[in-house]
Amino acid sequence: MKRTLLKASVLGMMLAGVLGWDQAYGQSDPTGKKQVTSTYAITNATVFANASSSGSKATVLIKDGVIKAIGSNISLPAEAQEIKGDSLFIYPGFIDGASRAGITRPEDPKRPDNFVSSNPPDEIAGITPWRNALDQFSIKSSQVDDLRKAGFTLAQILPDGGMIAGKSAIVVLGDESSTNLVKENSGLAASLQGSRGMYPGTAVGVMAKFRDVYKNTELTQERIAKFTSSTGISRPEMTPTYMGMSDVVDGQVPVVFTVGNDLEVRRAISLQEELGFNLVLTGLEEYDAVIDLIKSSGTKVLIKLEIPDDKAIKAQKEDVNEDVKAQYEKVKEAYDLAISQAGKLEKAGVPFAFTTVGAQASDISKAITKMMEAGLSKEGAIAALTSNAASILGIERIAGTLDNGKMANMVITTGPIFEEDSQIKHVVVDGKIFDYEISKKKNGKDDGKAVDPSGNWTYTSETPAGSSGGNFTIEKSDSDLSGEITYDDPQGGGETSSPLKEIEVSGSNLSFSFGVNAGGMSLDVKVSGEINGDTMSGNMTITDFGSYSITANRTPSLIAKK
Structure with a gap:
């Protein structure tokens, strides 16, 4: 039975993890x-x-x-x-300090018959330091091509998983025929993400468990040293978890710790200060209150190349009461603070780079421009994309600047x-x-009028769950666009539908979003692509789950009338 886009990508992933150049070429x-x-x-x-x-x-x-x-x-x-x-x-x-482009999440292991939620096996609890991102990575992914189109040439890829997901790797975003490997083990990906329905299920529990794994790895190393140098010593237990953590305990690789807000920053730094491992913080979104702490601790940081949507601000009206105006002001203040943080990091003298996890490649340029408008210098933005990233990843000898031998x-x-x-x-x-290909622009706008996206579209998408398809319809009334997408209900209720929101057309580019209720979770799905005649190609991004390629074909006979 054919599965729709939503079932293959959202449901499948939930079940898996949550429920002048013509001289060189004949043509482009x-x-x-x-x-x-x-x-x-x-x-x-x-x-x-x-x-x-x-x-x-x-x-x-x-x-x-x-x-x-x-x-x-x-x-x-x-x-x-x-x-x-x-x-x-x-x-x-450009260098992506932390990326999940081309990464697919591994299947969750089956729980044993004697499963005890208070003491689950490491792999089931999301403690898998022996895993490597390379085992989950495909250079052929459309996400890789999207990053490359945005200017990225190197990336540290992070494995997908739980609190200790596994080893990151640095890869070249290059030719499919090459290994593209720069460094196989560049760090250990970790987070404060707890396990559902088992220990550790909270951030505090994750910290305690991380401390326990780290200390036990130290103890195992001491026992191995005694066992190899003395007689009469019992053989130590060398588990995959402790052996996988050894490089971190030895100081050979850092822990690439995903944190979102100032509280999580404080928790990760406190763990580092207690245990002594090398630390790189990634995924920072709300960090204004801890910039001084970041600077004083000397922690390396990768901030998100994603900013809040400003559509709510643009939609604000003038003829409203004082209570609504106050709400407007709070929204504007939150937005201004979010985009100003990068500039504050630069002003404080904290070298930082970017992570694209959670960001759409097509929005990266806009995000950087907004950060620059809010105080980040052009030099600071370029450094974050190049030399700072190379230094944080330890590859400044070969990348980050243009120089002989690099x-x-x-x-x-x-x-x-x-x-x-x-x-x-x-x-x-x-x-x-x-x-x-580049579009011809005049005064900052595409030459020619915007395309008409109206009609009935049949789409397909390549996701970790395989190839899938479905339909969406867009109707045009004067200058207004509306539409609907139909898909299999992730909760098993047969076929259902959602209205399309935020439908926008700019030149040949179409974008829209819609919501999905899956097992009590409200998921936002964003679609963007370029229309060429009756075909469209682009990306579908599911909040917290990643971005996947999408192509669509319009049925000419069903094109809606203007």
């Missing part, structure tokens, strides 16, 4: 597969070698994935393919980065060139 090639040489010279481009660079005209020579030279008087080898960059701007490739990872734009009309035209990853 987003896959990077058609390269005819491994040696390129991008000539006379404006090059920004690092975050503080003011930019200068130069040629960049690339060979076998490495930057061989940057300068104005470079002797080019005969095999070099010259690419004229007179109107282009080159920046270091990886050929670059973002190439049509104008100065973050300016209104500037677009990412090409991304170079490990020496592979990915060429993306």
